[in-house]
Amino acid sequence: MAKTIQAIRGMNDCLPSQTPTWQFVEARIRELVQNYHYHEIRTPILESTELFKRSVGEATDIVEKEMYVFDDRNGDSLALRPEGTACAVRAGSQHGLLYNQQQRIWYMGPMFRHERPQKGRYRQFHQFGAEAFGFDGPDIDVEIIMMGARLWQAFGISDKVELQINSLGNNEARAAYKQKLVDYLLQRVEGLDEDSKRRLHTNPLRVLDSKDPNTQTIVADAPKLIDHLDEDSTQHFSQLCERLDTLGIKYRVNPSLVRGLDYYNRTVFEWVTTQLGAQGTICAGGRYDGLVEQLGAKATPAVGFAMGIERLVLLVEALQEDKATTMHAADIYITAMGDKASLAANLLAEEVRTFYPNMRVQMHCGGGNFKKQLKKANASGAHLAIIVGDNEVESGKFGIKYLREDKPQASADKHELIKQLATLIV
Ligand code: ATP
Ligand code: MG
Numbered sequence: 559m560a561k562t563i564q565a566i567r568g569m570n571d572c573l574p575s576q577t578p579t580w581q582f583v584e585a586r587i588r589e590l591v592q593n594y595h596y597h598e599i600r601t602p603i604l605e606s607t608e609l610f611k612r613s614v615g616e617a618t619d620i621v622e623k624e625m626y627v628f629d630d631r632n633g634d635s636l637a638l639r640p641e642g643t644a645c646a647v648r649a650g651s652q653h654g655l656l657y658n659q660q661q662r663i664w665y666m667g668p669m670f671r672h673e674r675p676q677k678g679r680y681r682q683f684h685q686f687g688a689e690a691f692g693f694d695g696p697d698i699d700v701e702i703i704m705m706g707a708r709l710w711q712a713f714g715i716s717d718k719v720e721l722q723i724n725s726l727g728n729n730e731a732r733a734a735y736k737q738k739l740v741d742y743l744l745q746r747v748e749g750l751d752e753d754s755k756r757r758l759h760t761n762p763l764r765v766l767d768s769k770d771p772n773t774q775t776i777v778a779d780a781p782k783l784i785d786h787l788d789e790d791s792t793q794h795f796s797q798l799c800e801r802l803d804t805l806g807i808k809y810r811v812n813p814s815l816v817r818g819l820d821y822y823n824r825t826v827f828e829w830v831t832t833q834l835g836a837q838g839t840i841c842a843g844g845r846y847d848g849l850v851e852q853l854g855a856k857a858t859p860a861v862g863f864a865m866g867i868e869r870l871v872l873l874v875e876a877l878q879e880d881k882a883t884t885m886h887a888a889d890i891y892i893t894a895m896g897d898k899a900s901l902a903a904n905l906l907a908e909e910v911r912t913f914y915p916n917m918r919v920q921m922h923c924g925g926g927n928f929k930k931q932l933k934k935a936n937a938s939g940a941h942l943a944i945i946v947g948d949n950e951v952e953s954g955k956f957g958i959k960y961l962r963e964d965k966p967q968a969s970a971d972k973h974e975l976i977k978q979l980a981t982l983i984v
Contacts, residue, residue: 566681566682567675567681568672568673568675568680568681568682569680569681569682570680570682570868576871578886579871579874579875579878580867580871582874583713583867583870583871583874584666584867586709586712586713587666587686587709589712590705590708590709590712591664591688591705593708594662594688594701594705595662596662596663596664596688597661597662597663597664598663598664598665598666599646599649599650599663599664599665600665600667601639601642601645601646601648601649601665602639602645603638603639603667603668603670604636604637604638604639605636605637605639605644605645605648606634606635606636606637607625607627607635607636607637608635609637609644609645609648609853610625610637610639610640610641610644612852612853613643613644613647613819613820613821613849613852613853614640614641614644614819614820614821615761615819615820615821617757617760617761617820618761618764618818618819618820619818620640620641620671620818620819623672624640624671624672624673625637625638625640625670625671625672626638626640626670626671626672638670639669639670640669640670640671641669641685641819641864642665642667642669642685642687642864643687643689643819643821643846643849643862643864644849644853645665646663646665646687646689646862647689647849647850647853647855647860648853650663650691650850651850651853651854651855655691656691656692656850656855656856656858657855657856657858658692658856659691659692660690660691660692660693661689661690661691661692662688662689662690662691663688663689663690663691664686664687664688664689665685665686665687666684666685666686666687666867667684667685668682668683668684669682669683669684669685670682671683676836676837677834677835677837677872678834678835678836678837678866678868678869678872679837680868683866683867683868684866684867684868685864685865685866685867686864686865686867687843687862687863687864687865688702688705688862688863689860689861689862690702690860690861690862691850691858691859691860692858692859692860693859693861694847694859695794695797696794696795696797696798696801696825697801698861699794699798699825699845699861700798700801700802700805702843702861702862702863703721703723703802703807703827703863704805704807705863706719706721706829706841706863706865707721707807709865710829713870713873713874713877714877715831715873715874715877718831718832718833718873719829719830719831719840720808720809720810720829720830720831721802721807721808721809721810721827721828721829722809722810722811722812722815722827722828722829722830723798723799723802723809723810723811723812723815723825723826723827724783724784724811724812724813724814724815724816724825724826724827725783725784725787725791725792725794725795725824725825725826726763726783726791726816726817726822726823726824726825726826726844727783727786727787727788727791727823727824728788728790728791728823728824729823729848730788731786731787731788731791732763732783732823734786735781735783735786736762736763738781738786739762739763739765739766739780739781739783740758740762742780742781743758743762743765743776743780744758746776749772749773749775749776750765750768750770750772750773750776751768751770751772751773753768753770754768754770754773761820763783763816764816764818765777766780766783766813766814766816767814767815767816767818777814782813783813783816784811784813791824794824794825795824795825798825799811809827812828815827815828817842817844821846821848821849821852822844822845822846823844823845823846823847823848824844824845824847825844825845825861826842826843826844826845827842827843827844827863828841828842828843829841829842829865831869831873833873833876834869834872834873837869839866839869840865840866840869840870840873841863841864841865841866842863842864843861843862843863843864844861844862844863845859845860845861846860846861846862847859847860886918886939887918887938887939887940888918888919888920888938888939888940889917889918889919889940889941889942890910890917890918890919890920890940890941890942890943890944890979891920891921891922891934891935891938891940891942891943891944891961892906892907892910892919892920892921892922892943892944892946893922893928893931893932893935893943893944893945893946893947894921894922894923894925894931894946895927895928895931895945895946895947895948896947896948896951897948898948898951899946899947899948899950899951900925900946902946902950902951903921903922903944903946904921906944906946906956906972907919907921909972909976910976910979913976913979914979914980917979918940920938920940922934922935928947931943932959935959935961936961940961941960941961941962941963942958942959942960942961942979943957943958943959943961944956944957944958944959944975945957945958945959945967950969954971954972955969955970955971956969956970956971956972956975957969958970958975
């Protein structure tokens with residue numbers, strides 16, 4: 559026998575038993591973006607590699623080692639998108655949506671990173687993100703943060719996630735701080751892990767979120783960026799905190815929060831949970847006022863976030879006691895015993911669907927005796943089985959069998975049956 563073909567490592571199938579939870583999560587997200595009046599954008603999954611090099615940054619994990627990059631048949635270097643913000647900015651500026659305008663947009667879809675697969679970390683994963691362009695105040699930062707807060711409320715997981723915030727200041731303040739940080743770390747370079755030693759020269763801020771315990775001890779006493787902000791950023795940050803306080807949103811200022819992508823400035827934040835082991839960040843974002851210009855368009859302030867749907871699904875699933883009940887049950891199951899009956903059942907099923915577009919109508923296909931068909935009807939979760947046999951076709955009366963109630967079997971002609979179905983299934 560030929561060898562079976564498996565899915566690519568780290569790329570998951572979402573099976574019919576899992577899709578109800580995904581659809582539930584996606585439906586709440588669609589309600590949320592409508593509630594905040596954000597507009598959806600859909601961009602291609604492939605972009606030119608250059609886009610991510612110039613936005614996410616050459617010296618980041620994503621660009622250094624996680625991107626799926628290949629040359630297409632023309633020899634152009636393409637990348638499977640590792641994140642959505644750069645794509646949104648690319649599309650927004652290409653179509654003239656950004657400059658001198660205010661836009662609130664959102665996206666949802668697959669992203670790709672060649673990471674080591676583990677719980678909550680995959681090579682194809684899904685993000686929901688929102689981006690607001692053309693606003694530079696803390697008011698919109700709070701709006702963007704509140705979208706997360708409101709989503710946790712909708713899922714009943716508010717007590718499972720913590721908001722962490724920080725400010726990265728403007729470019730000058732950050733550059734001056736970087737020098738201070740490098741000076742401090744160079745004096746203690748022997749104690750740093752290998753990655754951090756390298757990052758000291760390429761991307762020193764990333765040393766701050768190293769997971770290595772020794773490095774963390776050194777970092778704990780390092781000068782803090784939040785103490786070296788420019789005047790405007792300090793004010794922006796304190797106004798942000800004040801607004802969060804007013805809205806009753808709890809947060810923790812985490813001076814080591816720097817984010818793994820180069821384009822952020824001023825406000826950065828993460829929503830973190832302790833429920834998913836090491837993969838605790840379910841949503842991350844911040845301000846990226848320089849990115850639009852960096853990608854060649856006219857400067858436009860911007861802020862946004864990206865949320866990992868798999869991690870959200872894991873959290874929501876953990877709350878459901880009985881996963882099986884999330885599978886949608888059929889409403890009615892139409893049996894079909896005999897050739898004539900099968901044809902009549904086909905017709906009846908279509909008529910019922912026309913009459914009740916929201917009804918879950920499952921028709922028995924593939925023949926078999928009454929007992930077998932009734933077993934299938936039961937397994938479908940339907941309230942009712944409609945019995946269609948050659949006798950029923952001849953008499954013009956269909957049988958109605960109650961599958962979940964202790965009621966005698968009834969019968970009705972087609973017209974009456976269709977009319978009654980709405981009340982029969984409540
Ligand atoms: P992490 O620190 O977990 O690697 P990150 O900083 O690389 O996250 P972002 O690029 O900010 O993550 O992406 C935003 C969100 O997307 C993350 O908070 C997470 O929920 C989700 N995410 C990122 N990478 C993956 C992945 N490989 N698999 C599943 N979800 C992911
Ligand atoms: Mg990562």
